[in-house]
Amino acid sequence: SLFLQCTCCKINTIFYLFAGTIVRKLPRKLEVLEGENAVFCVEVESDDMEIHWFKDGFKLHESHQTILKSFGKTHILVFVNVAYQDSGVVTFVAGRSKTSSRLKVKGTFRKHCPPICPVGVKMDMDRPNSALLTWTPAPNSQTSTRSIFVVERQEVGSQEWQKCFTTETTTSAEIAGDSVQCEGDYRFRVCCINKYGRSGHVEFPKAVHLVPGPKIHRSLKGCEVTEGEDAHFSIELSATMVGTWFLNSAQLQHGGRYSIKQSQTKHSLVIHETCAAEDTAEVTFIANGVRDSAVLKVKHSDSDKRVDIGDAIVLYCEVSHPCAKVSWFKDGKELQVDDEGTMRRLIIRSAEASDAGSYTCQAGNNSIDFTVNVREPPVMIVEPKDDIVMESYISEEIHLQCELSRSSGKVRWFKDGQVMEESNNVQLISEGPYRRLTILNGSAEDGGEYVCETDGDSYSKGYLHPVLPELELSCEISHVDAPVRWYKDSLEVDEGPNLVLEVEGAKRRLVIPLTTVDDTGEYICDTEDDSVAFLVTITVVAEWQRNRGEQ
Template sequence: EVLEGENAVFCVEVENDDAEIHWFKDGLKLHETHQTILKSFGKTHILVFVNVAHRDSGVVTFVAGRSKTSSRLKVKATKHCPPICPVGVKMDVDRPNSTVLTWVPAANTQTSTRSIFVVERQEAGSQEWEKCFTSENAASAEITSDSVPCEGDYRFRVCCINKYGRSGHVEFPKAVHLGEELWSRIVHVLDRRVVEGEDAHFSIELSTPMVATWFLNSAQLQHGGRYSVQQSQTQHSLAIRETSATEDAAEVTFIANGVRDSAVLRVKRSPLSDLDGNKKSYISEEIHLQCELSRTSGKVRWFKDGQEVEEGDNTQLICEGPYRRLTILSGSVEDNGEYVCETDGDSVFFQLSVKEPPAKFVSPSEPELELTRLASERLQLSCEISQPDAPVRWYRDGLEVEEGQNLILEVDGARRRLVIPITTVDDTGEYVCDTDDDSYIRVNLRPFKSHSFLFNDFIPVSRLGAEVVWRLNGKEVEESSDVTITEDGLIHRLTIHCPTPEDSGKYTCDAVDDKIDFQVKVSGNETISALEMCFPLIGHPQRGTRRLGRVLPGCRRRQHQIQGYGGR
């Protein structure tokens, strides 16, 4: 027995696979078609009727040689039932003025029968359900405000329908508000005309968030430069900085999806002339806010942060011809704020900022110094600032220094000191004492070693590859068995092996751009093992350089006097 629409399968196994076989149904021989499948696998033979109908009922016979076997096929009609309800219904209510409904078809829904999903809506307060969406294949539906007759709260349900009936309804869990009209309103933040040079502000609020564009006289505006375009959820704003008279009567247009609104920008010249719109002053200083009227008889009113200003012990309101002045005799932090001078609907704004006077350096008077110290000497960098309680920071080559065993930071009233008890070559660098007001003093420190005629005490030239010529009393010295001239990186040496009194004289090491002299005097009766001189140019070329002559081990200082000094 096979249900209608299913496949009927017959399988026979024979003893010998060389026998001739045939399939029959109701005495008629079967041949392979798209609904009848005949297959053989060795001794196994198969017959399949695909998607059987009631008419396929009958007797099926298999013949192999002289043998045969039969079976009766009975096709039973299926029980036709209406479809099963969809499952897994969900509702997305986070979309602006719309919702998305989704569901999952029942797992055992018959695929052989065409089914249709139907979505219905019900307005709050009504008992009637109305069809609003149908689909044969889709398992989701987007319901927008355009599909409802009026604004209101709506509920939804879904069912499945085929030719045998309708499934039960599955109701979605929430209600959604639809039909709300998109609305907007451009608001000019300044409740008056914009005075030339001021910023013009426009804002607009939508009922739902969406991308929008601003235009000025049909030209699209981009964020940047004079234009600031901002959006925060449903709020949109436009700021036009430093308006000019040429923009008077310009049309400002806002366009979004389904929304368009416009406003007119009005820019005019004020009869009030602002002489100084932004004022900065220090505590205890006298402050003047002044503007000029187009008419000497005009009357003005002064406001601070929206409150009218009246004369008092510390505040004077002065009228001199076309000028109007507000004077604060001794400024304080409490005087900070926005001041407005208003006349006949026109206004001039002043932004006043009063703060502590900056901490400036009183001494030393030179903003930049350059110091040179012998290694192992004590170094003290000292400066005095105008505000005794102002904090300062010390830096060395751009990095803030910290106190340690060999670096002390001292505070003595308004004086600040940096002390290095024992300087070394490693302390070389630029030292900066900095305040919060960016006042500073720079000190370039150059500690150097105390040079004497010691072995391995060299000073290099300032760059590699310098051409150096050695001269004795103006005559170029050439290498020989007694004189050696060597170059080792930045070090240039002239070595006199076994010097004698004849080697005395003025030695010059000439590096084209600079040179150094050595005055050498050799005296005594015994032979000196060697005298070596090296070129010591370093640092600032215009300040000259120091000497360097030295005696190699073996010289006898008591019998020999070797003198050396350097200079331009």
């Protein structure tokens, strides 16, 4: 190793010599005090190499706080006026070689106090279904330390406060009804957080009544049918509420030709035995704050009839005299039909596949032909009947399954609205009435909304939340009985169902049994005289590397 002094920064630096593209690497660790400059210097074999600087995996670019300089084979990185949160891992890459150093910014962490409560809180309720909250930072609050305001809400009658708004730059927040899950009266409070702790809470006066605003999760679709067939319309909302159906501005009621149903957030309308007069009619659904429309198209057909198995077949013709003799034929064979009057009908109350064919109504020398096609009923999803929420460990196989009403049915799988295709990691399996989607090696990117949809406009929805395995952070102290505190992102952590603090002799551990991406952050094990920091980043790439045994 060599002990050199950087001429431009007057800072003594230890360089380590290695064979390869980088001949003078970074120190293993660099410690500086808050407010000082952190300087890193390396040397490569030739002065025409492509080089890059990274911090915590992100490529660095020159700015007023980051200085990047090159002098032939020597390359220098300077962080100006570093703060406590600038701690991290600095990496220099040249060709296929790289060198890394851990930057630790030491501050007077214990000599600072938590922030002071905001003042001047006000609530403006002169607006429909919302409230405008305003506050003012404490006059003697620290301006040099980054602070965040956190607004929480509590439903009247409940003991639980929930975070609903955070801001670093503004001192106001508008809370609308769309942000709550259920209708009720709500109270609010605000506090201030910085890296040294949290201030007390200041509660806003009075309470405001908020009503959740629904959204359309699945819009109405236009429907095209042949005269006499049933027209189906459906819509799905984000919340359960009563809605109203209209046909060309005329409100519809359940009964007769109209079947109206609601299953929680799903609404459906069936118009039975459509007629030619309803062609291009507008079907509209209206609920509280929601409106959506679609067009009904009815194709006129005198001789073509298409029905589903189990539906009624009605063929009719009109004659000039009620006593006229009329004969009905199917595929050339006469049928026995008793009917009177000028309107003659042939009715099959429950169609079967064998009822398909060519029908003729003959009166004297005049006749009219009908072609009847009998289709199988639309394929529907039998199971599951309700939406499903799943959790799956990353790297495990993920199985999603639907059962159809008919084994010959076809389905399409969607993820977050995009059609899914088979790949090396995704299998689409069909076994009898079952349709399965299998993800062989689940990752965080596989989380989202999955939909299995049939041609019969039947669908099943599921939500997948990937979770990561256990996270363990450990440090060993010099005195067995010394007190230790753990912090995450500068806030002290407490034990809970998913966070365990263990003590074993001189060892102290922080264990999170089931990690998620929300557990990403900086963890600190702190004693009275020293501390150690852990930078935890939970990403898909990190999980893939962990499965390969890489660090």
